[in-house]
Amino acid sequence: MTFRQFAFNNVLRNKRLYIAYFLSSMFTVMVFFTFAIFAFHPAFSGGSINENALFGMAVAGGIIYVFSFFFVLYSMSSFLQSRKKEFGLLMIQGASSGQIRLMVFLENILIGFVATVGGILAGLVFAKAILLIAENVLIINESLNFYFPTLAIVVTFISFIILFFFISVFVSFILRTKKLIDLIKGDKKSKGEPKASVILAVLAALLLIAGYGTALYVKGVQVVFALIPVIVVVTLGTYLLFTQLSVYIIRRLKNNKPIFWRKTNMLLFSDLSFRMKDNARTFFMVAIISTVAFSAIGTLYGFQSYLTTGVKQVNAYTYTYHPFLGDSEEVISQDIRTINSVLEEENVETKMEMMDLHYFDVMDDDSGILIVKASDYNRFAALIGEKEIQPNKNEVIVVEQSSAILMDGAKASETLIQTPIALENGQKVKPTQVIESEVLTEINGYYIVNDTIYDQLGNPIRSDMSAAWQADNVENDPIIEAGRKIEEQVPHKVFAVDYTIYEINKAYGPILFIGLFIGIVFFVSAGSFLYFRLFTDLDEDKRKFQAIAKIGLTQSELKKVVNRQIALLFLSPIVVALVHGAVALTALSHLFNYDLTMESSLVLGSFAVIQIIYFLIVRYFYVKQLKSAIS
Template identity: 65%
Template sequence: MTFRQFAVNNVLRNKRLYAAYFLSSLFTVMVFFTFAIFAFHPLFFEGDIRWQVLYGMAVAGGIIYVFSFFFVLYSMSSFLQSRKKEFGLLMMQGMSTRQIRLMVFMENMLIGFFATLTGILLGLVFAKTVLLLAENVLVIEETLNFYFPLWAIVVTFVSFIALFLLISLFVSFILRTRKLVDLIKSDKQSKGEPKASVTLAVIAVVLLAAGYATALYVQGQGVIIAMLPVIIVVVIGTYLLFTQLSVYVIRRLKGSKGIFWRKTNMVLFSDLSFRMKDNARTFFMVAIISTVAFSAIGTLYGFQSYLTKNLKEMNPYTFMYSPYEVEDNQIQEHTETVEEILNNHDIQTETASAELDYFEVENSGPSEVLIAKESEYNRFAELLDEEKVDAAEGEAIVVADSSRVLIGASKKERLLDVPIELTNGELVQPDQFISSVVMPEMYSYYIVDDETFEALPEPVETKTRLIWQPTEGSEEAIIEAGGILQSQFPPGLFSAIDYSIYTINKTFGPVLFIGLFIGIVFFVSAGSFLYFRLYSDLDQDKRKFKSIAKMGLTDKELKKVINRQTALLFFAPIVVALIHGAVALTALSNFFDYNLVSESAMVLGSFAGIQIIYFLVVRYLYTKQIRRAVL
């Protein structure tokens, strides 16, 4: 048998040992190839969306490729750590350090080659599904038809063969075999009882508490100012949480006889205490990577929701015409054009027109303020099925200044302290406040009863608003008609809110799509790190549980200990990441002054659900391996 055959057989006969490394490498290749299929699609080499999509895909591909390098390098490092005893046995048989390095190089290239091929093949299988997903997320009108991605295959294959070659050379160069006796006894050497500093444990609590409190307290622009210091403080606190605080808590629990001596807790805490030293850095890395994934996707999704939902809330009228310095005959022509286009698209509407009168009001900020009469406001409220108002004679209602509410100002606006002066010199004092978008006006304004309105002086300015609110018509027709109408009028003259939201989604779609995939890559990679940590100790766990079973550990107790041990490994860093992500998304809500609870819950809940499914699968396979060794 040649040396090359020995390396190949070594991989084929140790499938379980090599499986995790192979699958993680395969996944990174498949994700990169999926991006390549998307980026090289013929559709994106035509039209206006070509450059923005290609630029975004190039950036995303670069991020995934760089991250893949470090991820595969970490996977290889963890993989080699579990093979110390094997290297020691090979050295006993006469293999030199140079030959071990050559063997590692050949094995890594073999795994990399087949991981690349398999990743490309799986990418081809799921290519159409990904293109359909992209077609909906990106909000593009054209169909992303399936095609044979020759360039994507070439780029992916060359890129990852180069990546595995570089990693193989790097690992082979830095590989140190150490002393033979250390290699042979690597799985039997005591790691020593991990020690924790009480001072550092307290500092961990203080740093995390300070970071959370600051992130939740700051508002508006203060979020941007506090972001970098909070990130630094929380990262340091997270590292100390896993390396110091967790070890300290475990030692305290072991010191409590009521807890430590209860049922199978002795087995759980004794093993956990020794393994925490190795797992602490992995926990920290997984927590930070997962937090980045949660925060990135949550921010992108939340920002899109903020733009679209907020725009719709503040502009409830589907079509609005606002003639400014337009002649009366032109207004008639424009109105007929709107009616014609709406009819051509089979859109039935309720129409309304308003003459908005602006008056000189002293000490009101802007000198010209809209004052609407009650009947006019209620006519528009009925159009939107909103609550009508009842203004008492000689009193005024202040409507929220929506533009100030957006940036975090108090809803108790300035106009509540500014009375309206009538022609007879009497003052009308505002006594109510409501938050409403019924009238097509973005600033704060007054509502007065009709008799009081007649007693006002001549308005400084009168603005006309024409509104069409659809009662029948498809969403596609409304969007298409809105695009045609906005293109036919000068900017600011006509607004079609549904088309504006469609344009935002179309522009923001590539960013959300790219961010979603990068976040998934980070999250799955974090799960792979935990998988490596669990399976690197599998042989040691088999011997441990086999010995304990001989002392009377039942099958039910065995499953209970394994469930707790596995759950702690998988969920300790993820729970920390979920808390970090929730605080980060709350800070984002404070920055926009917009409630992102539903968006945050959806993002964090989705990732938590994925992690639970991943845990159940890994726990089943892990438990099956342990029970097979014990029984």
């Protein structure tokens, strides 16, 4: 058997550890290759996607590449940790340190080569599906047809072969510092039960409470100023949570005899306490990486929802027309004929209403306050299904928009409700109630009065007009295309809400797409870290449970202990990350004064479900390995 065959057989014999490393590396290569397919797609050379999106993809590819370096490095260090005794035995049998380094180098090059080729092949298999998804998310007019991405293959292959080569060299260099005695006793040397400082444990709780409290308390622009301090405090608190507070809690539980001596709790707490020193840093890293993934994707998705929903809330009508100040009746009539002509051309059936807007001197304000008669309001309300209003004689209703600010930072309603309206005969009528409505949302607060009262207001100080069209039961594409043509032919006077949302999604799609892929890479990597930590200790667990089984541990008790142990080790950092992400997204909602509960629940819930499924799969194979060792 040659030395190369020996290295190859080593990979096969350690396939349990290498399979997670291989699949995670292959997934990373596939994601990078996907970005390369987009970047070099022939359709993009024609300008169907903006340069900022291409630049964003290039940056995302760079982030994935740099992150892949550290991910692979961490993965290899986990393998070396579990194979110390193997290296020591090889040295006893005459292998030199140079031969061991060469063996590790060849093993890593082999895994890296196969993972790179596998990632490229997987990318080619799923390329068309990914291109279809990208076509819809990026909202590209042209189809992203499948092509054979020769340049993308070359760039990906060379990039990751270089990455694995340098990782292999670096890992081989690390092995020179290990002494034989350390290698032989590497998996048997006790690192001792970790000690926990009461002061640091309390500090961890205080830091997390302070960070969470600040993030949830601040509103508006204060969120931006509190961002960096909160991140620093919560990050430090998270590190102390895993290194100090969790250890302290375990020790307290161990000292509680009714809990510690109950059934199999002694096995659970003793093992957790012993492992915590090694796992604490991994938990911290997984929690932070997962928090970044959750927060990034949640922020991008939430911000897109904020933009599109905000546009819809402020503009309830499909098309809204406002002429320029000073436009003649002839110009206005021509504009409306143009709009109707485009709608007819695109087969968009709409209902239309027009209203004269008159502003009156109510508060000695040169711009005046809009007063609308009930009949005009009801015509516009009927277009969008709003409830009609029938004010009594001498009754004045104030219409409030939630975002409307009139003067001195006060809401328009707060000022208008206290201001009576003077009539021509000298009589004054006082506002009686405030309502919220989507009618004329572009106006920052106005009055609605009975038609009889409206005729007694006198002459307005200025006048304007508004026209609105509401489409019914029409497909979205004609509405969007009509909006595009109308805004081109009647520029700066028409607001087409569906076309505006389409443009927002088109501009925002690449950012969301890139952020989603980077977040998924981070999340998968975090799950792989936990897998490596868990299976690195599998051989030691086998020996331990074999010994305990000899003194009466049953299969059901084994399964119960292992399930709890894996759940605590596998899910605790993810739970912390989910809490961090929920607080971060709540703070984001305070920044924009927009409820992100649905978006946050969708993002965090999706990741939680994925992680639970991952946990169930890992638990199944882990328990199966232990049961086979005991039987």
